[in-house]
Amino acid sequence: MSDETITNESDTFEIGDTTVHRLGFGAMRITGEDIIGAPDDEDTAREVVRHAVDCGVDLIDTADSYGPAVSERLIGEAIGDPDDVLVATKAGLLRNDDGDWIAHGDPDYIRNQVLTSLDRLQADTIDLYQFHRPDDDTPFEDSVATFAELKDEGFVDEVGVSNVSAEQLDQAREQVEVATVQNRYNLNDRGSREVLEICEDEDIGFIPWAPIDGDDLDEHGDLLDEIADEHDATRRQVALAWLLERADVMLPIPGTSDPDHLESNVAATQLSLSDDEVQRLTEAAD
Numbered sequence: 139m140s141d142e143t144i145t146n147e148s149d150t151f152e153i154g155d156t157t158v159h160r161l162g163f164g165a166m167r168i169t170g171e172d173i174i175g176a177p178d179d180e181d182t183a184r185e186v187v188r189h190a191v192d193c194g195v196d197l198i199d200t201a202d203s204y205g206p207a208v209s210e211r212l213i214g215e216a217i218g219d220p221d222d223v224l225v226a227t228k229a230g231l232l233r234n235d236d237g238d239w240i241a242h243g244d245p246d247y248i249r250n251q252v253l254t255s256l257d258r259l260q261a262d263t264i265d266l267y268q269f270h271r272p273d274d275d276t277p278f279e280d281s282v283a284t285f286a287e288l289k290d291e292g293f294v295d296e297v298g299v300s301n302v303s304a305e306q307l308d309q310a311r312e313q314v315e316v317a318t319v320q321n322r323y324n325l326n327d328r329g330s331r332e333v334l335e336i337c338e339d340e341d342i343g344f345i346p347w348a349p350i351d352g353d354d355l356d357e358h359g360d361l362l363d364e365i366a367d368e369h370d371a372t373r374r375q376v377a378l379a380w381l382l383e384r385a386d387v388m389l390p391i392p393g394t395s396d397p398d399h400l401e402s403n404v405a406a407t408q409l410s411l412s413d414d415e416v417q418r419l420t421e422a423a424d
């Protein structure tokens with residue numbers, strides 16, 4: 139880690155009544171291999187979480203299924219439940235020894251999971267509770283209704299959805315105020331552009347997961363490198379800076395298990411891309 143403190147200079151967005159900087163941190167990577175079990179070094183994992191907060195990150199994304207349970211536990215141990223950090227978690231996926239992700243949107247299960255997440259996060263309420271992925275075996279509206287009830291009952295402050303189509307987002311919005319949508323989106327994968335447009339129109343936070351494409355930015359690597367060289371930056375930083383420019387509702391959550399990588403990702407908020415650079419990147423894959 140550097141001696142200088144790197145500061146999160148992204149501008150802000152309102153999630154419900156809470157103001158967060160638009161560049162957040164994804165805590166899926168602080169677990170063991172294949173996102174199963176504990177990491178080899180739990181101290182470093184907790185250090186990454188604390189360091190994110192020290193750098194001015196106040197939006198942290200996790201899920202009950204990361205580990206499972208491990209990511210939430212380490213966040214709770216590292217920072218507890220500070221008022222000035224919004225911790226967003228999710229429910230709706232089961233795990234197994236093979237590392238599979240199995241959709242499970244059963245209402246009783248979601249109600250069980252909110253209690254376990256509260257315990258691990260050492261929180262009185264969940265700041266943002268996201269339905270992780272629609273489940274073909276449970277009617278979507280039944281799962282969403284459970285999230286709406288949990289909000290009404292005071293277990294969660296805000297509700298989000300994840301991995302949804304435009305139609306599913308419309309359906310969810312008929313049942314509950316949707317504060318955020320978390321779908322895969324990055325320079326190489328714009329499959330969720332229609333959902334992003336709805337979020338922009340309706341001022342819903344859009345959390346692009348895999349914002350640096352799981353560290354696989356080769357597809358437009360030459361263009362990224364060319365722009366990165368101009369700014370003495372890295373291609374990952376350019377990819378993150380482009381996302382922040384792409385929409386005011388965009389809330390990227392780069393995931394890392396490494397304090398140095400965390401700093402580098404936060405430093406992307408200090409990059410100022412020209413209009414021409416943004417346009418070239420936008421046109422590269424649209």
Ligand SMILES: NC(=O)c1ccc[n+]([C@@H]2O[C@H](COP(=O)([O-])OP(=O)(O)OC[C@H]3O[C@@H](n4cnc5c(N)ncnc54)[C@H](OP(=O)(O)O)[C@@H]3O)[C@@H](O)[C@H]2O)c1
Nearest residue numbers: 164165166347348349350351352353392393394395399402
């Ligand atoms: N809703 C969903 O279904 C869903 C699905 C997947 C992820 N997510 C969320 O989205 C977050 C981000 O997605 P992601 O973690 O899959 O992908 P990502 O942020 O695009 O990329 C993470 C990968 O990049 C590496 N990395 C990150 N910063 C780096 C840097 N500065 N230098 C070198 N390598 C770097 C990480 O390794 P190191 O650990 O070595 O840095 C990791 O392998 C997750 O943490 C999770 O919170 C949500």
